[in-house]
Amino acid sequence: MAENNTIDALKNVFSESILHHEINAGDQCVVFVSPSQNTEILSWLREEPTQSYDLLVDVTAVDFGEGLPLQVVYQLWSLKHKNSLRIKCELEIENLTIKTVTSIWKSADWLEREVYDLFGVEFIGHPDLRRILMPKTYDEGHPLRKDFPLRGRFSRAEQTRRALSQDYHDYYTEEMLEIGGEPAVSSPKYDTDKGNAS
Amino acid sequence: MGLNRDGVNTQDIFEAQDMGYSGGHKGIEMGGGGPTFLTTKIDFVVNWARKNSLWPMPFGTACCAIEMMASAASNFDLARFGMERMSFSPRQADVLICAGRVPYKLAPVLRRTYDQMMQPKWVVSMGACASSGGVFDTYSMVQGIDTIVPVDVYVPGCPPRPEGLIYGLMMIQEKIREETLADHSELRSEDPDRAGLPEAGDEDISALSGPFGNSTQQEYLTGLAQTKRPDRPKDLLP
Amino acid sequence: MTHVSSIEPDIGSEHMLINIGPQHPATHGVLRLVCELDGETVIKVMPDIGYLHSSFEKLGEYRTWNQIVPLTDRMDYLAPLIYNCAYVMAVEKLMGLEVTERCKIVRVICMEMDRIFSHLLWLGTTAIDVGAFTPFLYAFQERERIYSLHESFTGARITTSATRVGGMMADLPDGWIESLKDFLDTVTKTLDEIDSLLTTNAIYLGRTIDVGVISGEDAINHGLTGPNLRASGVPYDLRKDHPYYDYETYDFEVPIGENGDCYDRYLVRMEEMRQSIKILHQAIDRLPEGPINVDDPRVSLPSKTDCMNDMESMIHHFKLITEGISVPAGDCYFAVEGSKGELGMYVVSDGGYKPVRWRIRPPSFVNLSVISKLAEGHLVSDLIMINASLDIVLGEIDR
């Protein structure tokens, strides 16, 4: 799959926005594109019949630390042509925002939420961007960033206390509380002295 | 341990004879023609009934839960010990088997499940993760459920074999056998105000969950990772 | 609690919010589903995950390349060997390492065996969800046989950690292939029995046909892979479409469903187990003799004699043991057809002894995200069936 016509086609259509490309691990095509053009490029890749990358396999991110830009990675697969392609967008670590691709693929919904949760990348236009794996009240930051220590930022005692002091508002989103007939109240501030917020 | 016709553990009956005394020679052969009563201590009867009808509440989360399922399936058959009724509702359960990893997000659920169980209750911590965090010495994981709920028996292993779990449960039975009602008030006193709070104090939590060695070669102080990329001299040449 | 009373008087509200999980026997793990109900009809399902988030990916950045292998099987404890293999295959691909012929076939055997292993558990627990307990016991009987196969090969029943970069932890023990053959005989019979219990069972049909239907197009758009996608009629199977380890030379079929409902997902998995048995028979026949580990200085230790005799080998041995293997800079995405769908391993290296990033493309994470679409308009009991039919494993969803 090294002789992939995608790169040439991409360069023809989006000349400026295609920054550079690599062939990694033998035969895997990686194309770096400009983050401001990501939705245009990805939807073109999906719609264009000669490409038809119709399966968005994965959305993830890579943080290299040391202030290097963070990469958002889209892994695509074309069921028709049996081709795979990796698209990368590099974001400055101070400004982690990129447009969402949920309008193109529904599968991006949870995958982007996960990237937001673990890396703090904000996906503009995402319908429901909130933490997915960590609790709603998680305060320590975005765990998969390189500047995040393995054991978290707080002491174990503090982590335990915070975990156990959540009340029911922290388990439900505003939307759920509304359905349940409970007016959505902002969650009570954590009170260190009492140890239990409710 | 032999079982007699009525499924009563013979060892228990001999103990019963030791503890109290049976009314008549044939007292233990139920319906054998002799007097059909048995005098014994209430402790013994209560404990005997309790320990042979433990209803486990399976709090299974990860890999260990699969081994717990295997212990309930036909090859190991937990039902032999009076535990065939897995009680998925905490209010009808006696033993909480916490099998698997418990992240902080799940910790309140575990505590709540424990709080909802009726007294008397026991807790088995199955597997390395539940007992100590296991390999997951990370930001999201509870370092041992004994910081959250009191634990009676720890079953080591990753995962423990079903035999291991069964042995752990039999240790609970052993523990029950030695209990006495005289102590129950003290043993089982539970402060309702402490519901939902961690079991261990801050210092205990820090002591229990301190890092175990430094095998992962992260920077000890910052906790950050290094890949130890070798800087090859040729990379530095212009 | 005060909030209960504030809900109660509101009898006029027709919709009800109910919370299933995270500790619930029918959610197959610590999944939490918050549902909006109108009577017994599901209006909306809002899944809440993360109750088993054990931070595998972060932990991987602190482990050397070979130390990650034990983490992989703790992620999907239903098919541990597939995960072991997929991870090392990604690293080997990044290193440009070609494993030996015997190793390839041993790994194919491992992966197909664990596909059966995982599908059997799915079969048993799903049958419980519709009220049939017998298939669970039958399935566990067969699973016990795989447990002992695992155990005699790797020493552990579930957490196998059987692979290493460049080979396996050990070669197959004597007599293992014979036990595998025995297993293949019995599992075929058991499958037939379960087949006769479920496939034409009126209750089972009623509970599964036309429940949770998804069209092929939607399935692709939602990123479904594996049996769930194939049940909707899309013949996407990495073993055929992007073959690795000579899968193209094995004679097997990829079962395809038509309607994309729970029943088709069941049929597809049943047939997949049969096809795996077929592949296993072929793999056993072509298992060659020879070394199982590659002889490549980057990953394999020099022999003891060499270490004793010359300094270079000694240093090499020392470095491999203390620092671990180093992987050239770059990134690699490698996907295998796991039991739940496309299982991808994405590794990024900067040339060091540990990965910069280790990412798992989680098949059941993506498969689960479709549940709110599937369950809409069904009854609550169907929601349980739909959830079961997706074949999720929380260890890998939450990672």
Ligand code: SF4
């Ligand atoms: S102790 Fe081992 S087997 Fe058990 S949950 Fe933890 S990792 Fe899994």
